[in-house]
Amino acid sequence: xxxxxxxxxxxxxxxxxxxxxxxxxxxxxxxxxxxxxxxxxxxxxxxxxxxxxxxxxxxxxxxxxxxxxxxxxxxxxxxxxxxxxxxxxxxxxxxxxxxxxxxxxxxxxxxxxxxxxxxxxxxxxxxxxxxxxxxxxxxxxxxxxxxxxxxxxxxxxxxxxxxxxxxxxxxxxxxxxxxxxxxxxxxxxxxx
Amino acid sequence: xxxxxxxxxxxxxxxxxxxxxxxxxxxxxxxxxxxxxxxxxxxxxxxxxxxxxxxxxxxxxxxxxxxxxxxxxxxxxxxxxxxxxxxxxxxxxxxxxxxxxxxxxxxxxxxxxxxxxxxxxxxxxxxxxxxxxxxxxxxxxxxxxxxxxxxxxxxxxxxxxxxxxxxxxxxxxxxxxxxxxxxxxxxxxxxx
Numbered sequence: 450x451x452x453x454x455x456x457x458x459x460x461x462x463x464x465x466x467x468x469x470x471x472x473x474x475x476x477x478x479x480x481x482x483x484x485x486x487x488x489x490x491x492x493x494x495x496x497x498x499x500x501x502x503x504x505x506x507x508x509x510x511x512x513x514x515x516x517x518x519x520x521x522x523x524x525x526x527x528x529x530x531x532x533x534x535x536x537x538x539x540x541x542x543x544x545x546x547x548x549x550x551x552x553x554x555x556x557x558x559x560x561x562x563x564x565x566x567x568x569x570x571x572x573x574x575x576x577x578x579x580x581x582x583x584x585x586x587x588x589x590x591x592x593x594x595x596x597x598x599x600x601x602x603x604x605x606x607x608x609x610x611x612x613x614x615x616x617x618x619x620x621x622x623x624x625x626x627x628x629x630x631x632x633x634x635x636x637x638x639x640x641x
Numbered sequence: 642x643x644x645x646x647x648x649x650x651x652x653x654x655x656x657x658x659x660x661x662x663x664x665x666x667x668x669x670x671x672x673x674x675x676x677x678x679x680x681x682x683x684x685x686x687x688x689x690x691x692x693x694x695x696x697x698x699x700x701x702x703x704x705x706x707x708x709x710x711x712x713x714x715x716x717x718x719x720x721x722x723x724x725x726x727x728x729x730x731x732x733x734x735x736x737x738x739x740x741x742x743x744x745x746x747x748x749x750x751x752x753x754x755x756x757x758x759x760x761x762x763x764x765x766x767x768x769x770x771x772x773x774x775x776x777x778x779x780x781x782x783x784x785x786x787x788x789x790x791x792x793x794x795x796x797x798x799x800x801x802x803x804x805x806x807x808x809x810x811x812x813x814x815x816x817x818x819x820x821x822x823x824x825x826x827x828x829x830x831x832x833x
Contacts, residue, residue, distance in 0.1 A: 577683050629721070
């Protein structure tokens with residue numbers, strides 16, 4: 450079978466790269482964020498994982514609010530920069546033009562194709578990280594990224610991170626339709 | 642600025658497509674799973690979001706164990722099939738050749754390039770979904786997918802899902818290096 454154990458600190462799934470926006474001691478701050486997922490269908494909720502040593506962890510605790518911003522391929526360098534320098538040492542408040550939705554401490558980046566503002570509803574404390582669950586209050590996008598009323602990944606051009614090889618990846622080709630391609634497989638099973 | 646509100650039930654980030662493996666009433670079961678993330682650095686922990694109506698939710702409650710399997714591009718149809726039919730109605734136990742690591746109720750799929758076995762440590766109950774946090778006990782990969790000791794995304798060929806357009810995507814080109822490209826930006830800031 451040829452299966453071998455590999456580093457069990459798995460980072461090898463591609464994660465969509467985002468930028469986490471907070472207010473840190475009253476000042477706008479951003480950090481690179483990869484560990485996040487939807488956690489509830491209705492209402493729409495997003496969960497994000499932030500190391501307890503990160504300044505953003507303290508920021509979210511204080512305000513109970515955050516934004517998730519999805520950068521495009523042409524923002525690789527500035528996004529990675531936000532992951533390299535800590536908000537406790539470097540002022541990142543002037544890096545981006547920002548705007549606000551209905552929350553006061555969830556700054557959103559104008560140049561990112563998609564912006565999400567969240568209000569914390571639960572916090573799960575884990576050994577080294579906090580998992581903040583936030584209700585999605587609003588999602589914003591630029592009109593230029595929208596097709597048929599929905600943000601279009603081919604226009605947004607988000608990018609991915611894999612670890613521990615630490616590489617960024619573009620999104621590739623459309624290779625199928627969900628909730629559709631599986632019905633072909635079902636038909637084959639029935640036919641067989 | 643041209644920002645508009647879009648469907649706030651955001652699905653538009655690309656998620657890596659996986660297959661969740663469980664034992665349902667003693668029988669092997671799989672479902673398509675997209676909502677998952679790392680939730681702790683050390684020890685390595687993974688969080689997965691499963692709707693309370695899914696048979697897999699009940700399965701994980703009963704056994705406290707699950708597997709996450711990362712299919713490759715050539716498995717689009719069978720993966721999507723696992724998301725279309727419910728384990729409460731259709732027996733999916735014979736779909737894949739499976740193997741086990743150290744857990745008894747975390748069946749892993751031989752044909753998937755990466756398999757992860759997890760033991761539940763916490764469960765966060767949300768309105769429509771449960772968020773199961775599992776400690777990663779082991780990660781397995783086929784030797785043919787490994788480069789320099791690590792699973793290699795270019796060999797694994799995982800794929801992504803975007804919603805609500807419901808499209809599957811391949812991984813594209815390598816467009817940068819994390820914790821490296823940002824230092825170029827830092828140099829520019831210093832230079833300026």
